[in-house]
Amino acid sequence: xxxxxxxxxxxxxxxxxxxxxxxGRGLDPLTARRRFTTVSFLFWxxxxxxxxxxxxxxxxxxxxLAAIAGFFxxxxxxxxxxxxxxxxxxxxxxxxTVLATAGLLNCAAFTLFGLAGAAWAITLGMALMGCAxxxxxGPAEAWYVDTVHAHAGPxxxxxxxxxxxxxxxxxxxxxxxxxxxxxxxxxxxxxxAGEWLTDATGGLVIPLSVPALLGALVEIxxxxxxxxxxxxxxxxxxxxxxVVGGVPAAIGAGLRLGARDALIRRVLLTASxxxxxxxAVELLTPGRAAALMGTAESGAVLFAGLACAxxxxxxxxxxxxxxxxxxxxxxxxxxxxxxxxxxLGLTLLGITTGSPGPYATAAAVTGxxxxxxxxxxxxxxxxxxxxxxxxxxxxxxxxxxxxLALQLVAAAAGLTAGVLPLGPLPWLLAAGVVLAVALLWVxxxxxxxxxxxxxxxxxxAGSTPER
Numbered sequence: 314x315x316x317x318x319x320x321x322x323x324x325x326x327x328x329x330x331x332x333x334x335x336x337g338r339g340l341d342p343l344t345a346r347r348r349f350t351t352v353s354f355l356f357w358x359x360x361x362x363x364x365x366x367x368x369x370x371x372x373x374x375x376x377x378l379a380a381i382a383g384f385f386x387x388x389x390x391x392x393x394x395x396x397x398x399x400x401x402x403x404x405x406x407x408x409x410t411v412l413a414t415a416g417l418l419n420c421a422a423f424t425l426f427g428l429a430g431a432a433w434a435i436t437l438g439m440a441l442m443g444c445a446x447x448x449x450x451g452p453a454e455a456w457y458v459d460t461v462h463a464h465a466g467p468x469x470x471x472x473x474x475x476x477x478x479x480x481x482x483x484x485x486x487x488x489x490x491x492x493x494x495x496x497x498x499x500x501x502x503x504x505x506a507g508e509w510l511t512d513a514t515g516g517l518v519i520p521l522s523v524p525a526l527l528g529a530l531v532e533i534x535x536x537x538x539x540x541x542x543x544x545x546x547x548x549x550x551x552x553x554x555x556v557v558g559g560v561p562a563a564i565g566a567g568l569r570l571g572a573r574d575a576l577i578r579r580v581l582l583t584a585s586x587x588x589x590x591x592x593a594v595e596l597l598t599p600g601r602a603a604a605l606m607g608t609a610e611s612g613a614v615l616f617a618g619l620a621c622a623x624x625x626x627x628x629x630x631x632x633x634x635x636x637x638x639x640x641x642x643x644x645x646x647x648x649x650x651x652x653x654x655x656x657l658g659l660t661l662l663g664i665t666t667g668s669p670g671p672y673a674t675a676a677a678v679t680g681x682x683x684x685x686x687x688x689x690x691x692x693x694x695x696x697x698x699x700x701x702x703x704x705x706x707x708x709x710x711x712x713x714x715x716x717l718a719l720q721l722v723a724a725a726a727g728l729t730a731g732v733l734p735l736g737p738l739p740w741l742l743a744a745g746v747v748l749a750v751a752l753l754w755v756x757x758x759x760x761x762x763x764x765x766x767x768x769x770x771x772x773x774a775g776s777t778p779e780r
Contacts, residue, residue, distance in 0.1 A: 346474040349457035354481040355535040359528030361489020391443025408452035415448035420532035427525035451712030475693035483628035493524040586750035588723030593743040623685040630689020644694040651691030652751025658683030663740030
């Protein structure tokens with residue numbers, strides 16, 4: 314991978330004159346990349362730790378499956394409802410403030426999960442985590458792109474940094490899953506360590522709640538790092554009137570830009586296809602794992618291992634994203650290639666459904682890994698295209714629109730897959746959606762100047778031709 318962060322990629326229409334980079338100022342791109350990677354890792358590590366034990370912890374607290382499903386619905390609905398408003402908030406008051414707020418909300422949520430046993434407290438924690446998810450969906454990446462552009466100009470390479478951030482997220486989820494599942498198990502190995510912990514806290518803390526409480530401590534580290542390591546240029550003092558007026562304006566501009574710009578539409582459709590793929594994998598794989606192993610408990614262990622492997626494949630794909638763009642000679646073709654890999658993985662999962670043999674199992678596991686590998690390749694290249702189209706005035710809002718598209722389609726795809734008969738159909742339907750969207754990138758969008766989100770309006774005919 315290229316270490317230089319200010320070198321234009323060969324895919325970026327070299328024949329078009331480009332402005333020279335401004336004189337260096339602020340953090341250099343390498344430092345900004347390291348800090349962005351660290352922020353991405355610290356934010357997602359506690360979430361990964363909650364994956365392995367979350368359902369088990371709530372069950373141990375006396376919650377039924379219906380109640381647990383309701384908790385997760387609260388999280389998803391809160392994140393979806395807050396996605397656009399919080400993206401606009403970041404563009405109005407600054408990236409660092411919004412990121413730190415997300416960390417504080419997650420800290421409160423993990424504390425509630427670790428200590429509270431009442432349904433209302435868990436519901437509140439899920440709502441706080443959903444709000445934190447919405448708050449975090451754009452500011453860190455927007456800060457990184459703003460910083461690199463301020464130092465090296467709008468033609469600076471973004472793929473490598475975006476890939477490192479995506480890899481850090483996947484690595485944090487993988488490591489967190491292992492830690493979250495291993496800590497309660499290790500406490501059970503000691504002579505009465507788990508029982509002592511429960512007795513010493515009057516049942517307030519149990520082994521399954523340790524990952525959540527440790528996650529709360531990591532969130533404190535995250536907040537302190539954000540406040541100390543992510544400098545921003547001075548912004549006009551934010552007033553209540555300015556925030557109330559600026560956020561809806563940023564939201565409206567983001568929606569208009571997504572409706573009127575061909576490349577942005579493709580970015581949003583690609584995010585939607587990723588949501589459909591993830592919904593199919595996350596909904597259907599646990600049942601297949603349980604059926605393969607014979608019991609729900611052993612199936613859960615297998616799924617945890619698969620989830621960890623999937624996150625590692627996603628991290629590998631993100632690391633390969635800049636190389637994929639160079640080999641295919643454009644970010645658009647790299648997104649196309651990544652989507653093709655995802656569709657192939659879903660197809661393998663579909664055609665091996667109901668086949669318990671070792672070869673079919675190996676093919677299914679390979680397909681699972683290919684889904685995450687392809688998503689890892691496509692993600693940084695898609696966002697590279699997005700950042701080259703949208704300027705700093707609405708970058709976080711655009712990322713929030715992208716995240717909202719993924720979440721809404723994932724919810725719809727999950728409901729659809731849930732009512733379809735078990736078998737190849739849900740997998741192949743998801744594969745068809747991903748492939749159809751990937752083929753949209755066969756034709757490239759011509760390069761154009763960045764569009765200020767605050768002034769998004771219909772694009773004049775001929776200004777963004779397809780070719």
